[in-house]
Amino acid sequence: MRSKILGPSLAVLFLVNVLNYYDRQALGALAEPLRHEFALSDTQLGALSTVFIVVYAVAGLPLGRLADRSIRKRMLAIGVACWAGLTSVGGAAASYAFLAVTRIGVGIGEAVCAPVAVSWIGDLVAVEERARAMAGFMMAVPIGVMLSSSVTGPAAQAHGWRIALALAGAPALLLAPVVAALPEPDRASGARSGPHHAGLRELAKTRSLWWIAASGAILNFALYSFSAFLPAFLQRYHGLSIAQAGVWTGVGSGAAGILGAVAAGVCGDRIIRRWKNGRLLLAAGASLTAAPLALTAIRVAAGNAGRALALLMPAYGLLQMYYGLVYAAINDIVAPELRGTAMAAYLLVTYLGGAAFGPLLTGMLSDRLARQAAGGFGVTEAARAIGLHQAMYVVPALAIALAAVLWAGARSMLERGPAEEPAVDGRGHIS
Numbered sequence: 001m002r003s004k005i006l007g008p009s010l011a012v013l014f015l016v017n018v019l020n021y022y023d024r025q026a027l028g029a030l031a032e033p034l035r036h037e038f039a040l041s042d043t044q045l046g047a048l049s050t051v052f053i054v055v056y057a058v059a060g061l062p063l064g065r066l067a068d069r070s071i072r073k074r075m076l077a078i079g080v081a082c083w084a085g086l087t088s089v090g091g092a093a094a095s096y097a098f099l100a101v102t103r104i105g106v107g108i109g110e111a112v113c114a115p116v117a118v119s120w121i122g123d124l125v126a127v128e129e130r131a132r133a134m135a136g137f138m139m140a141v142p143i144g145v146m147l148s149s150s151v152t153g154p155a156a157q158a159h160g161w162r163i164a165l166a167l168a169g170a171p172a173l174l175l176a177p178v179v180a181a182l183p184e185p186d187r188a189s190g191a192r193s194g195p196h197h198a199g200l201r202e203l204a205k206t207r208s209l210w211w212i213a214a215s216g217a218i219l220n221f222a223l224y225s226f227s228a229f230l231p232a233f234l235q236r237y238h239g240l241s242i243a244q245a246g247v248w249t250g251v252g253s254g255a256a257g258i259l260g261a262v263a264a265g266v267c268g269d270r271i272i273r274r275w276k277n278g279r280l281l282l283a284a285g286a287s288l289t290a291a292p293l294a295l296t297a298i299r300v301a302a303g304n305a306g307r308a309l310a311l312l313m314p315a316y317g318l319l320q321m322y323y324g325l326v327y328a329a330i331n332d333i334v335a336p337e338l339r340g341t342a343m344a345a346y347l348l349v350t351y352l353g354g355a356a357f358g359p360l361l362t363g364m365l366s367d368r369l370a371r372q373a374a375g376g377f378g379v380t381e382a383a384r385a386i387g388l389h390q391a392m393y394v395v396p397a398l399a400i401a402l403a404a405v406l407w408a409g410a411r412s413m414l415e416r417g418p419a420e421e422p423a424v425d426g427r428g429h430i431s
Contacts, residue, residue, distance in 0.1 A: 001108065003337070006228060008182070009124060009153050009182055009185070010121070010124070010133065010136065010137070011181070012175075012178055012179060012182055013117045013120060013121065013137060013146065014136060014137055014139070014140050015140075015175060015180060015212075016076065016113060016117070016140075016172075016175060016324075017090065017113060017137055017140030017141070017144065018082060018140040018143050018144045018147070019080070019084070019118065019144065019175060019287050020083070020110055020113045020140070020144065020172075020174040020300050021140060021141050021143075021144025021145055021148065022144040022145075022147050022148045022171075022172075022226035023087040023106065023110075023148075023172060024052070024084055024144075024148075025104070025145050025148040025149070025167050025168040025227055025251040026087065026148050026152050026164070026165055026168045027048055027049070027103075027145065027165075027228075027252075028148070028149070028227050028228050028230070028231060028241075029148060029149045029152040029156065029164075029231055029245075029246045030152060030153075030156055030161045030164065030231075031045050031151040031228065031229070031231060031232045031233055032231070032235055032242055033156055033161040033191065033242065034099075035232075037161070038095070038099075040096065040383075041363070041367050042229075042232075042362075042363035042364070042366040042367050042370075042387075042388065043360065043363045043364045044096065044363075044369050045228070045232075045359070045362070045363055046228060046358075046359035046360035046362060046364070047100075047359075047360055047363070047364030048099065048100060048103055048359075049148075049224060049355075049356075049358075049405075050051070050357065050359065051100050051104060051107070051162060051362065052103040052104070052107040052200060053105060053107065053224070053351045053352075053355045053356040054107075054351075054352065054356050055103075055107035055111075056107035056108075056110055056111045056347075056351055057111075057347055057351035057352045057355075057356065058232050058348065058349075058352075059107065059108045059111040059365075060111040060114070060115060060344040060348055060351075061266075061341075061344045061345060061348050062344075063079075063111050063112050063115060063342050064115035064340045064341050064343055064344020064345070064347075065340065065344065065346060065357050066340075067112075067115045067116045067119050067340030067341075068337060068339070068340040068341055068345075069337065071184060072116045072119065072120055072184060073179055073180055073182050073184050074180065075112050075116055075181035076112055076113065076116045076117070076179050077176045078109075078112070078113070078176075079108070079109045079110065079112030079116075079176070080109070080112075080113075080173075080175060080176040080179055081173060081176040082105060082106075082109030082177070083105070083106045083107075083109030083110045083169075083172065084109075084110060084169040084170070084171075084172030084173040085169060085173060085398060086102045086103075086105035086106045086109065086164065086169070087102070087106055087168050087169035087172075088165070088166045088167075088168070088169035088170065089105075089189070090102040090103070090166075091108075091161075091162040091163065091164075091165035091166030092162070092166075092297055092405070093162075093275075097336075098133075099425070102161045103425055106159035108131075110342075114343055114344075114347060115343045115344045115347070117137060117321055118134075118327060118330070118331065118339055118340070119339040119340040119343070120185060121133050121134065121137060122183045122331045122336060122339045123186065123293075124185050125329055125389075129269060130269070130328040130331055130332070131264065131267075131268030131269045131272065131279060131324055131325060131328040132265035132266065132269050132324075133265075133326075133328075134265075134324045134327040134328040134331070135261045135262065135264040135265030135268065135322070135323070135324025135328075136261070136265060137324075137327075138227045138261060138320075138323035138324050138327060139257070139258055139261035139262070139324075141257060141261075141320060141323060142253055142254045142255075142256065142257015142258055142260070142261065142316075142317075142320055142373075143254055143257070143258065145227060145250065145253050145254065145257065146251060146253055146254025146255075146257070147169070147250065148248025148250065148251040149245075149246045149247070149249040149250030149253070150246055150247045150249075150251055150254075150307060151246075151250070151292065152164045152165075152168060153231065153242050153243050153244060153245060153246015153249075153250070153425050154243040154245060154246060154247065155167060156242060157241065157242050157243040158243075158428075159318060170224050174265045177387055177429075184198025189272035189426065202335070202338065202339065203334070203338060203342055203345055205331060205348060206334065207415065208280075208329075208333055208409050208412040209330070209334070209342065209345075209346070209387040210336040211328055211405060211408050211409030211412050212280070212329065212330060212346065212355070212409050213345070213346050213349035213350055213353075214349070214389075214409075215283075215326065215338045215405045215406050215409060216326070216346060216347075216349065216350030216354065216403050217324075217349060217350045217351075217353035217354030217355075218398050218401050218402045218405060219287075219319065219322050219350070219351050219354070219356055219398075220354040220355035220358060221353060221354035221355060221357065221358035221394075222319070222354075222358065222394065222395050222398040222402070223316075223319060223355075223358075223398060224354075224358040224359050225358040225359050225361075225362040225392075225394075225395065226357040226395055227253075227286060227367035228318070228359035228362070228363075229359070229362060229363070229366070229388060229391070229392065230249050230312075231245040231246060231249050231428065232243075232245075232388060233388050233389065233416040234248065234249065234305055234309075234390055235298075236381065236385035236388055236389075237302050237383055237385045237386075237389045238302060238303055238304065238305035238308065239302075239303055240305055241306070245277050247263075248305065248309055251386075252309050252313040252316075253313060253316050254314070255313070255317075256313040256314055256317030256320070257283075257317055258363070259317050259318040259320060260286075260316075260319070260320035260321045261320060261323070261324055263321055263323075264283075264286075264320075264321040264323070264324035264325045265324050265384065267282055268282060268324055268325045268328055268356070271365045272332075273327075276332075276413060277340060277410040277411070277413035277414060278410075279326070279328055279329045279332075280325070280326065280406050280409050280410035280413065281406075281407070281410045282321070282325055282327055283321060283322050283325040283326055283406050284402075284403045284404075284406035284407045284410060285403070286318040286319070286322070287318065287319060287322070287399050287403040288399070288400065288403035289318050289403040290314075290315040290316075290319050290396075290399045291312050291315075291396045291397075291400045291403070292394045292396070293311050293315035293318070294311070294312060294315040294396040294399060295334045295393070295396040296311050296390070297311035297315065298312075298392050298393055298396070299310070299311040302385070302389075303362040315396075315399070315402075319399065319402075320349070322402075322406075326406075327343075330342055330346060333413065343423075355367075359421075362391050362392075362394055363391075365387075365390075365391040365394070366384070366387045366388045366390075366391040367402055368387070369386065369387035369388075369390045369391055370383045370386065370388070370389075371383070372382045372387075373386040373387055
């Protein structure tokens with residue numbers, strides 16, 4: 001039965017995740033027209049991401065626990081319809097406040113996706129193939145971002161940001177009934193039900209999961225800031241149009257992210273045969289390698305967008321390796337009956353601790369640096385370009401911090417604790 005449902009289920013879950021990130025990142029491609037339409041600061045632009053992420057993180061914990069106890073396909077179909085519909089409704093926003101309210105609804109709908117999908121994949125895929133399955137699922141991140149930027153940007157230039165946002169939600173609405181028709185896999189053997197607080201106590205004792213959650217906070221701070229402001233950075237500092245910035249960002253991040261996901265899947269399943277903490281070690285190495293590439297890219301002189309992207313996108317691809325490697329590691333160390341809850345708890349920490357404040361604080365830093373560049377006079381577009389350019393240096397700094405936390409998490413996996421006792425066979429497989 002598993003072999004018959006594996007391919008179609010993974011394909012549909014992948015498409016769901018593509019549209020998840022497509023709709024989530026749509027506002028990044030529209031940052032400049034939104035700023036001019038509603039007379040927004042970079043802080044206000046960043047706050048749109050913060051509103052979404054806080055709701056997404058808080059809603060995820062009860063929804064993750066529900067994913068461990070209920071019919072997952074029904075939950076996911078409802079979530080898809082919710083976020084897609086409200087993404088499209090955002091195109092009718094007459095004010096900044098109305099747009100923010102629609103993002104709250106999008107956050108609740110999207111909070112269903114990761115806990116349900118990770119639990120689902122964990123029940124379908126054997127441990128030796130888990131990194132490839134998770135990397136394939138999370139390959140949707142760069143593809144979704146690529147489509148969001150390369151389609152939404154040109155659509156906004158041709159038809160306005162309202163039409164572009166309304167169109168963004170349409171594909172996911174069509175996918176919701178397909179999700180509802182999927183066969184639900186059996187729960188993994190050993191799954192059991194119990195009180196909510198008992199599951200959370202067990203997870204709290206898993207030391208390596210805390211390190212993984214901290215790493216997610218750092219990564220999401222960096223990547224959400226990157227995605228929220230890269231198109232604006234290319235337009236202000238390097239002089240690209242909204243369509244050019246969207247296409248270059250989308251295609252570049254898509255290609256780099258796909259390569260990173262493939263590398264994570266192949267290398268992650270190989271390294272686990274030798275070291276049970278190998279997936280986290282590999283993620284740490286990729287993050288450390290990304291830092292100098294991002295630093296050099298941001299230092300490129302204004303007007304050289306091609307050169308900057310040639311360095312930024314490999315750094316992005318290396319950081320994208322995180323998802324396939326670390327999500328597989330979560331399934332390695334967490335009992336089957338707690339996977340949805342574990343994923344939701346992880347997302348709560350990572351989003352509230354990092355992603356929620358990444359775009360907001362980066363926007364605030366950009367505004368402050370722009371005022372300094374203006375020297376006490378009115379903040380001009382040139383000063384805004386300087387401020388955002390300088391604020392982007394947070395990305396390489398956080399990549400170094402991410403590598404250090406992942407290394408610490410890898411070491412903690414070697415310390416046997418009451419909640420993490422994965423068995424390892426003679427070949428190093430975790431069972």
